[in-house]
Amino acid sequence: MDERPLASLSPSPVAAPQCESCVGSGEYPTDYGLVDCPDCGGAGYLPTRHTLVEWRMRDIERANDAGLKVTAADVRWLLSEVRQARGALRGVVALSHDLPHDQSIATQLRMTAERALGEVASRPAPRVDEPPA
Ligand SMILES: [Zn+2]
Numbered sequence: 001m002d003e004r005p006l007a008s009l010s011p012s013p014v015a016a017p018q019c020e021s022c023v024g025s026g027e028y029p030t031d032y033g034l035v036d037c038p039d040c041g042g043a044g045y046l047p048t049r050h051t052l053v054e055w056r057m058r059d060i061e062r063a064n065d066a067g068l069k070v071t072a073a074d075v076r077w078l079l080s081e082v083r084q085a086r087g088a089l090r091g092v093v094a095l096s097h098d099l100p101h102d103q104s105i106a107t108q109l110r111m112t113a114e115r116a117l118g119e120v121a122s123r124p125a126p127r128v129d130e131p132p133a
Pocket of ligand 1: 019020021022023024025026027037038039040041042043044045
């Protein structure tokens with residue numbers, strides 16, 4: 001079993017690259033005073049790719065909800081993210097076929113990835129008051 005502490009799985013301010021826009025201060029000067037740096041969200045260091053993707057998806061979602069036009073660049077970016085995620089899921093499916101030790105884990109991995117890829121019919125989640133099948 002992996003004995004790594006959970007803290008090592010997420011970047012720390014010391015390990016993460018410093019934000020060049022605010023030089024690590026997390027502040028951004030405007031005509032109305034200091035605000036959180038728009039590039040690092042006020043943290044002073046660059047967020048992980050996961051965080052950047054989540055921020056951009058939320059920005060696009062909020063813009064769309066507010067009736068603003070989603071740009072062609074936004075759509076291209078979203079399609080690129082979907083393609084990358086589907087490629088990763090195909091890799092998971094391929095790896096799960098090679099897992100010789102625990103077929104239940106391999107089956108669960110493959111079914112989860114195939115369901116996300118739309119390659120198997122997904123079943124509705126069991127109701128809370130029903131026992132698992
Ligand atoms: Zn910054």
